[in-house]
Amino acid sequence: MTAEHPIPDQLIAEMTAKARAAARVLALATDAAKAAALKAAAAALRQESQGIIAANALDMEAGAKAGLSAAMLDRLKLDEGRLAAVADAIDQVAVLDDPVGDVIDSRTQPNGLVMRRVRIPIGVLGIIYESRPNVTADAAALGLRAGNAVILRGGSEAVHSNRAIHKAMVSGIVEAGLPADAVQLVPTQDRAAVGAMLRAQGAIDMIIPRGGKSLVARVQDEARVPVLAHLDGINHIYVHKDADPAMANAIIVNAKMRRTGICGAAETLLIDQDYPAPADLIAALLETGCEVRADEALMELDPRTVSADDADWDTEYLDSVISACLVGGLDEAMDHIARHGSHHTDAIITNDDAVAARFLAEVDSAIVMHNASTQYADGGEFGLGAEIGIATGRLHARGPVALEGLTTYKWLVHGQGQTRP
Amino acid sequence: MTAEHPIPDQLIAEMTAKARAAARVLALATDAAKAAALKAAAAALRQESQGIIAANALDMEAGAKAGLSAAMLDRLKLDEGRLAAVADAIDQVAVLDDPVGDVIDSRTQPNGLVMRRVRIPIGVLGIIYESRPNVTADAAALGLRAGNAVILRGGSEAVHSNRAIHKAMVSGIVEAGLPADAVQLVPTQDRAAVGAMLRAQGAIDMIIPRGGKSLVARVQDEARVPVLAHLDGINHIYVHKDADPAMANAIIVNAKMRRTGICGAAETLLIDQDYPAPADLIAALLETGCEVRADEALMELDPRTVSADDADWDTEYLDSVISACLVGGLDEAMDHIARHGSHHTDAIITNDDAVAARFLAEVDSAIVMHNASTQYADGGEFGLGAEIGIATGRLHARGPVALEGLTTYKWLVHGQGQTRP
Numbered sequence: 001m002t003a004e005h006p007i008p009d010q011l012i013a014e015m016t017a018k019a020r021a022a023a024r025v026l027a028l029a030t031d032a033a034k035a036a037a038l039k040a041a042a043a044a045l046r047q048e049s050q051g052i053i054a055a056n057a058l059d060m061e062a063g064a065k066a067g068l069s070a071a072m073l074d075r076l077k078l079d080e081g082r083l084a085a086v087a088d089a090i091d092q093v094a095v096l097d098d099p100v101g102d103v104i105d106s107r108t109q110p111n112g113l114v115m116r117r118v119r120i121p122i123g124v125l126g127i128i129y130e131s132r133p134n135v136t137a138d139a140a141a142l143g144l145r146a147g148n149a150v151i152l153r154g155g156s157e158a159v160h161s162n163r164a165i166h167k168a169m170v171s172g173i174v175e176a177g178l179p180a181d182a183v184q185l186v187p188t189q190d191r192a193a194v195g196a197m198l199r200a201q202g203a204i205d206m207i208i209p210r211g212g213k214s215l216v217a218r219v220q221d222e223a224r225v226p227v228l229a230h231l232d233g234i235n236h237i238y239v240h241k242d243a244d245p246a247m248a249n250a251i252i253v254n255a256k257m258r259r260t261g262i263c264g265a266a267e268t269l270l271i272d273q274d275y276p277a278p279a280d281l282i283a284a285l286l287e288t289g290c291e292v293r294a295d296e297a298l299m300e301l302d303p304r305t306v307s308a309d310d311a312d313w314d315t316e317y318l319d320s321v322i323s324a325c326l327v328g329g330l331d332e333a334m335d336h337i338a339r340h341g342s343h344h345t346d347a348i349i350t351n352d353d354a355v356a357a358r359f360l361a362e363v364d365s366a367i368v369m370h371n372a373s374t375q376y377a378d379g380g381e382f383g384l385g386a387e388i389g390i391a392t393g394r395l396h397a398r399g400p401v402a403l404e405g406l407t408t409y410k411w412l413v414h415g416q417g418q419t420r421p
Numbered sequence: 422m423t424a425e426h427p428i429p430d431q432l433i434a435e436m437t438a439k440a441r442a443a444a445r446v447l448a449l450a451t452d453a454a455k456a457a458a459l460k461a462a463a464a465a466l467r468q469e470s471q472g473i474i475a476a477n478a479l480d481m482e483a484g485a486k487a488g489l490s491a492a493m494l495d496r497l498k499l500d501e502g503r504l505a506a507v508a509d510a511i512d513q514v515a516v517l518d519d520p521v522g523d524v525i526d527s528r529t530q531p532n533g534l535v536m537r538r539v540r541i542p543i544g545v546l547g548i549i550y551e552s553r554p555n556v557t558a559d560a561a562a563l564g565l566r567a568g569n570a571v572i573l574r575g576g577s578e579a580v581h582s583n584r585a586i587h588k589a590m591v592s593g594i595v596e597a598g599l600p601a602d603a604v605q606l607v608p609t610q611d612r613a614a615v616g617a618m619l620r621a622q623g624a625i626d627m628i629i630p631r632g633g634k635s636l637v638a639r640v641q642d643e644a645r646v647p648v649l650a651h652l653d654g655i656n657h658i659y660v661h662k663d664a665d666p667a668m669a670n671a672i673i674v675n676a677k678m679r680r681t682g683i684c685g686a687a688e689t690l691l692i693d694q695d696y697p698a699p700a701d702l703i704a705a706l707l708e709t710g711c712e713v714r715a716d717e718a719l720m721e722l723d724p725r726t727v728s729a730d731d732a733d734w735d736t737e738y739l740d741s742v743i744s745a746c747l748v749g750g751l752d753e754a755m756d757h758i759a760r761h762g763s764h765h766t767d768a769i770i771t772n773d774d775a776v777a778a779r780f781l782a783e784v785d786s787a788i789v790m791h792n793a794s795t796q797y798a799d800g801g802e803f804g805l806g807a808e809i810g811i812a813t814g815r816l817h818a819r820g821p822v823a824l825e826g827l828t829t830y831k832w833l834v835h836g837q838g839q840t841r842p
Binding site: 024027028107109113115117122123205206226244247250251253254255258338356360361362364365366367368369370371372373375376381382383393394395396398399400408409410411412413414415416417418419420 | 821833834
């Protein structure tokens, strides 16, 4: 493929032109047609499972030779069970409500003009991701469900798996009557192709990076195309003085330790200086095996804590580590979050509703929670059916982004010959 | 001021930090407080009108010396009547519905978690504009009404006018109890300050350029901050074979000639080859003094037309000139628009509702119209009360953008101690 397309910019230009043509067809596809295409894609994945697993074995073998970590190999691995889950997830996206065509508002002016704002697909999405081959299916399904053409650029570790999954999905999509170019996979692993996607203003309408911080940082730094993403999830839990201690202990342990590697995991614990049971909170974390990096005041409560340094307050551990400090009250807690937070998810635990209301109003994050675990920061848990990711930017879509975030709108105006005076 | 701030990046960093602090206050300001601040700003403009007009006289004098065109001097000029209109416009923004706090959706999950999506201000807006001093007041009023802090960078021709208007508005805002830093005017005319604003990712949340194409193009090319704008308004009117000729003539003349310099003006006329009265359409335009640059087929209809060249189909004239050609039908018309349009406003004239429905669904523009003049492309005409501009991008806000487009949202989650299984 690289021989045919020596210049990645030319390759991406060709792919985006085909994607735009497909997007014009997809924008007019009915809800039923898009759902049928996804069901056919899921069926094709199931039918081709042996071939996909064989392709994945090639990637696993190459990965082992290349010395990938056990964690990376686990992310890469597909087996019957995991592939069935991927296909099931596509079926679940197929039955989600189609936002396209929804009338957001409708107004009739005194002169008789009728203005309607109607949801439409965004157009062409670029998905740039790393080693998890299931993203190939997930991202394609969500993009297509909302009527978008999708250009996928997966990681080189998963190249055989991604090609096999992509091929199967496209066969289903075509069988269901939608264009093959609805979902395209960048055929080269040349990293310059990523740069070409990031510069494709007007040809790609939105880029969604799925992967680790270095990938997201590169995409955000280089992109001239709008990016939907979050860089960090430095999420705080503030335990107010009027928090219920049993609730506080349970939420902290869950928010930090349920899964430490997800972006909704808590990374910093702020304990009010008047909270009655701070030692129990620290002990609850320590007893789950969590390292607690504490300020001096908290270190005195438990010799098992270690000393936090300045960098800890700005660190997303994604591990069994938490930073913790005492704060003088609600305002100091909110100031800490304003200085160190990443606008992802922050929570307060309190039985004082007025204090909670201030926290929810004043903390400037995509998701703010009262008496709940930050690990609920997830589109599925929000009832959105699925998510393409969580966004911490301020425009377009924030927090968990599902199908609606993959649409935009246009204004339709109906007149009877009106001319403007 | 430039002596105090030799480095524009440092100046902008200081201004954006103050703006962010003001934005935190504004985000919590009530509807009544924001309305009162705008009324006080309008009152202050009226009270200071003599001083503002005197400041404007300095700009007019300098402009005349510098050889500004009559059109530019007219844009620059303020007199009692124009200043009264500026103040009245602020009062009109003051009484618009406040979108902040609107609950966009609310969902209760089976586990008892309540998720609400609530409108909030975007934060810090940067407005970059040219010679019209009224933009100082308009943009500040709209930004503030939606709870945003605003950083204004006006054109050097209007520097005295802008400073006088800004000073009066801030005195009103402060008198009403909102922070002075809610509306800041960049004190230097150093063009590097514009570059610093465009690079201020995370410090300025959205840039809105207001002015001619070269300004918008520079902003779009250089900005690392999201931009809300349109570059061109290459708007088409397709006269279908089943159009009513009297309606078609009236709409074309209005869409082209009512005001030729606005972005909603029609620039290209596509006439169906089976439309019965094309010569009347061309004649109607010619008789208003419009130059018609036509393809060969249309040129044969009227010797007063001139020949269009390739560039004409991609030109926004903003003048008494229109390009015109015959097309073979709906599909050819839509293909022409897809190739040459700017995704701003395109219209069809027809009595065939099925044809109109296809045009409205398939033409990929922010505004698509049926049997109405493209000159209605305006937030006021859409019933939005006012507009900060018209956007042709695909994300966040499209078409006429008013207060809602100057907001974003956050997710508020209320629990009773839920932890994620």
